[in-house]
Amino acid sequence: MFYFIIFTLLINTLAIITLTLDQQYQESNAFFKLTQSQYQVIQSIRNATFFFQPTQIDQDKYISVELIFGYPQDGNVNVEFSITKNKDDNTSSLNNVFYDMNGKYLQKAYQMILINPYTFSKNDQFYIDVNIRDTNFTDYQYLIKITRTQNKICPNFCGNQQSGSCNTKIGICACSSEFADLDCSKQAKSLLLQQPLKNLTIHKQEYFYFERDQSISNITLSLDLMNPLQKNSDTQVFIMYENFEIGLPNENFFDYSISLFNSTSQSQEIDLNTLIYDLNIERFQRLLITVKTKSSDLIQLSINISNxxxxxxxxxxxxxxxxxxxxxxxxxxxxxxxxxxxxxxxxxxxxxxxxxxxPQNDNNRSNYFTKNKKLFDEYMPKLLYLQILEIPQFLESEVQETCSVCLLEYQKDAICRFTPCNHIFHSDCLEQWIMKNENCPLCRCALDLKTLLELKSQNANIDNNSQQQKKKQKKYVVIQSQLFSNAQTELRMIAPNSMVNQ
Structure with missing residues (x-):
């Protein structure tokens, strides 16, 4: 009805030329040349062909050809609308034939074909074919409109920008909520996750859509018959990813389908990864759904996260x-x-x-250590750990940081002993060790009484030899001193005599 009103207003207001395509026109075998931008057409024959020729100044422009039907109404326009470039010569090919497949599949009252700039020259001719496929054929009435623009135009101006917005760079409509199709002309209900639409009465066909959430990759669409006693339901569901080439799914174009024939419930798992975020329309592409039935059915439609x-x-x-x-x-x-x-x-x-x-444990070794404590104190002296680190032999070597007996780290003020083999231990740890063992806890060097006595004897011999050498050196110095003194005395005695002789 909306398209019929527009059709009537345009004709009455603009006084558009009317073309009557009847049997006489068909018998003439002539193609009508379109020189104006708009014509009213009354077509009473199955096939009609027109042609137009662009001018030189049209080469850098988009050429859009629109058909706006006044009769029949939207959804009942059963035609095939196409444009062929250079139809009557040998230069034409499949690449030069353009269709409005969306209008054909959905039987729309508004159809459009867009021709891109720089794809034609002034010598090219474009042939418009309108072939009626309606078995209940009656006169078709439509407005044919040719427009030349610098930018792309969107189909039907996106419902006159009331149901969507047009991106003129790509010629695509971003439909608002509750609207769908390429020109945003179809009302569609939104399906929400885990919120089923119950008691839906479907007359002929209804449209729905689901907007993807990025976190969801798979869903299950379920269709249930609300009257389980009903048999042989003819309800069908066609599901399609939004692609901006075909506006809505139908029996000729779909990605998934569900049928309730001989069934009261059906479901379909759907992968949503194909639906990407589209920067042109600033949202995720939708999942489009068409529910079609020949008779009225009461159904439930729901979407849930898939298994x-x-x-x-x-x-x-x-x-x-x-x-x-x-x-x-x-x-x-x-x-x-x-x-x-x-x-x-x-x-x-x-x-x-x-x-x-x-001390009652191992008394013999304890007594052994107690009796010889002086010897142990002499050769394994008890000092602070900090003092031991200042001894020359420890300054030149890598010093232990952990006692090998108790495995604890040394504190600076810890009381320690170091062995003749230059190993450090806690004083208490080493004393307890010696009560039970006769060697070094680290290198197993002997630390028994015999070894310490031998060490004492060697040190004593070294000390005696050192003292004897010191005594000999001292005696030698005394003898030298006496000889030197005698020599000086003799010189003093000789000196006067020498002076007298002179």
Whole structure:
């Protein structure tokens, strides 16, 4: 009805030329040349052909050819609308034939074909074919309109910009909510996730759409018959990804389909990864849905996250739980290991302390150490750890930082001993060790009484030899001094005589 009103207003207001294509026109075998931009056409024959020829100044322009039907109404226009470049010569090819497939499939009252600039010359001719395929053929009335523009025009100006906005760079309509199709002329209901539309009464056909959320990659579309006693339902659902070439899905063009024939419930799993974010329309592309029936059916339409996404979300949740539990177990094990190590160290120190505080254990070795403590103090002196580090032999070598008996690090004010083999130990640790062993805890060098006595004897011999050498050196110095003194005396005695003789 909307297109019929526009059609009538244009004809009455602009006084457009009327073309009557009847049997007489058909018998003439002539093609009518279109020289004006608009014509009113009354077509009472099946096939009609017109042609127009662009001018030189049209080469850099978009040429759009629109058909606006006044009769029949939208949804009942069963025609095939096409344009062929240079139809009657040998230069024409399949690439030179243009169709409005959307208008053909949806039987729209508005149809348009766009010809791009620089694809033609002034000598080219474009032939417009309007072939009526309606079996209940009656006179078709439509307005044919040819427009030349610098920018692309959108189909039907996107519902006169009331139901969508036009991107003139690409000639695509960004339809508003509750509207669909290439020209945003069809009302469509929005389907929301997990919010079924119940008790839908479908008369002939209805349109729906689902806007994708980026976090969802798979959904399941379900169709249920609300009257389960009804048999042989003829309801069909056609599903299509929005592509801006075919406006809405139909029985000739779709990506998925569902039928309730001999069934009260059907579902279809749909992959949404094909629907990308379109910068031109500033939103995700939609999933378009057409529900068609020959008789009135009461149905329910719903969209839910598919099992693929459910499994993925479950697996992701379980994976997170597994990771967290694993980290907790690792931390607990590490804490237990640290406690065990500390317990063993403290037990060893406690054991050593108990051994020292309880001399009844291993009395023989304890008495051995007590009797020879002076010897041990001499050859394994007791000093602060900081003082030991200042001894020359330790300045030149890599010093131990940990006692090899208790495995604890040295503190600067710790009381330690160092062995003849130049190894450092806590004083208490080394004393407890010597009570049970006769060698160095680190290098196993002998530290028994015999070895220490031999070391003492060697040092004593070294000291005696050193003292004897000092005595000999001192005696030699005394003898030299006496000889020197005698020589001076003799010189003094000789000197006077020499002077007398002179």
């Amino acid at each position: 693929v996404d459910d499994n993925f979300s479950i697996d992701s949740s379980l994976l997170i739980v597994y990771v967290l539990v694993s980290i907790a177990i690792i931390l607990i094990l590490a804490w237990i290991i640290i406690i065990i190590i500390r317990y063993k160290r403290s037990s060893r120190i406690h054991q050593i302390s108990n051994s020292i505080l309880n």
